[in-house]
Amino acid sequence: MTAQFEYSTLADPQDIQQLIYILEQCFITGGGGEEAYINLIGVENFRIIRGFGQLVGGLATLDMGQWWGGVRVPMTGIAAVGIAPEYRGSGAAIALMQQMLKELYARGIPLSALYPSIQSLYRKVGYEQGGSWCNWEVSTKSIQVREQPLPLQPIVSINHQVFHQLYQQQAKLTHGYLDRHPAIWERLIQPDEKETFYAYFIGTKDQPEGYILFSQHSKEDGTILRIKDWVILTVVAAQTFWSFLASHRSQIDQVRWRSSVTDSLTLLLPEQTAKLKNTMRWLLRVVDVVKALEMRGYPSGIETELHLEIQDNLLTGNNGKFILSVANGRGEVTKGGKGELQLDVRELAPLYTSLFAPYHLQIAGKLHGTETAISAATQIFAGSSPWMADFF
Template sequence: MTAQFEYSTLAHPQDIQQLGTIFEQCFISALGGEEVYINQVGVKNFRIIRQSEQLIGGLATLDMGQWWGGERVPMTGIAAVGIAPEYRGSGAAIALMQQTLKELYAKGIPLSALYPAVQSLYRKVGYEQGGSWCNWEVPAKSIQLREQPLPLQPIVPVNHQVFHELYQQQARLTHGYLDRHPAIWERLIQADEKETFYAYFIGTKEKPQGYILFSQHSSEDGAILRIKDWVILTAAAAQSFWSFLASHRSQIDQVRWRSSVSDSLTLLLPEQTAKLRHTMRWLLRIVDVVKALEMRGYPSRIQAELHLDIQDNLLDANNGKFILSVANGRGEVTKGGKGELQLNVRELAPLYTSLFTPYHLQIAGKLHGTETAISAATQIFAGSSPWMADFF
């Protein structure tokens, strides 16, 4: 660590209080009770930075997983990165992120993801756009689906354990989805004071084919039904999902939910009345190149070899030439090779996630490659548009 900053875990009660105060100022209490949030995530999962023994900032680490090509890859989410305003611009945030990434590498974590307030800071430490987080909206009156093949069963009491198995079935098949941290589950099923919370299985309780969790509240735009989480595993569940929402049309003006940029659920609607209300991109950092490439899944019929030349200014082990050999849906990495696809570890992120094709990344000046390498990378990293439903 530089003489200027000291990096450590969060332990002492006075530090917890001090970090809570910094977060309160940084996030205008958006976390909803800073010390409650710190306890929910777990004190041991926070990292702090000091200057001259003064605590000046910190962040939360959420150890979870992310699904890529049908395989779960361990991933640490970074949340609540906050530096006291009087220390901003001092390099404290970069030092905090650099030390956190070095620690993650030492622990053997392949990936890290976060939602940026500003991209420039995180790009300096190797993060780049990885996938989408999108809010959709549709007028309830325009849904117009009446037929409901499956019953909807209210879930009481609501405990997140009942959703896990159904959620994981959908997550495994959704490029970029999280294997959620317990704190994310808790916040999902915790109704805030301003809303009433409802939960339903789609189908029978014994054999549900999905679920829907939602709240209803009044706003300047009229009555809103906000879907907090959903899982749909069959065509019958998709049809039932929409017909159930359509049945709210006399009281509800708008239905809002989170999905991908190209949401296949909207194919069931009679007209193109569903609109993207808000979209942003989360960032991904390839922390351990070899592990990240070997642990994800690949298209099963592809047999190809990609010669990479990677630069990483922070984590030395990621530097150099690697050969990625893909067969039977799995990848194997060996050191060496021709280095036909040259890129910074930062630019490896949108390639890894299939957010952009190698061709488009080359046009944007983000990588350089031979025709052979571009062709191999296009086959290897072909995938649906990556997204996640959770903000953290």
């Protein structure tokens, strides 16, 4: 089955209804959920693909930012990628992603990220594993942190604007964290129909040192406190966080939250009782090599250069040799150089995010480099394990 595909924005009311129908079938939803999602993201932020004389699929784009090395880099998140089942395998999904990436490149967007339903599709257009999304769980009875150095202030009127300043302080220091899209904030603070939502500042109302947003659920296997979002900026805030959760032990069996694969908060627990409940990796695509390398932050104590040779079969402006010069925590890219580190743009993603060290990528056959280049790349891309708290 072959076809010529046409990529465009979403505007026509009939197209909107057809895309809603496709997405409801793709994501097993109904009751107006997909229509509400399109309205939340904004019709103007959807892209569609036509083939065989009709609309066959579409996706959502979320323009936001991501923190790398303490610097915000513009990033477009891709969500709700859906192709009508009768046209899967026709090339429609690949065409949709290729055209979307060309659009992002033309707009000067450095990065794109997504959560894959099937990894192989997105690898074909240059995405690769970039970081983790993890759910942790701990029994309230095992927390055993009693000291509560700070007060907790209930937030009665919940508006995401009140959390922004605190969130950005933590996001800036967290490798891979989002500068969230308004729609992500909106969904975060809107409770589901069957849940009650609670929010507290940790510390005084005038000078909070963090916050916690959560809901409570009664399941067949026990009661669960699900933390929807959290910010912890100081050690006393961390102690208060755990003490507050421990105080729920008479009503709540388990606490669940999202954090890094290596969650430093668990160091405050007396025993290794916190467990990773599940984890997956999101994918990153370096859309514009020069912009991506120049806009992120780097370790401040190094001054070196890395000679790269990049291959990008889709976005040809990324092809060629580049010199990345790093000093004072910032990078500058010039064309040319020795090309001592050779890799596909796909393999640039886990190097860029510090998900894997250059040596391990080389062992996996994902890049080739001289000893000098591997050493320089190891210094340049040193960083904590990248993660996101948000699924989009």
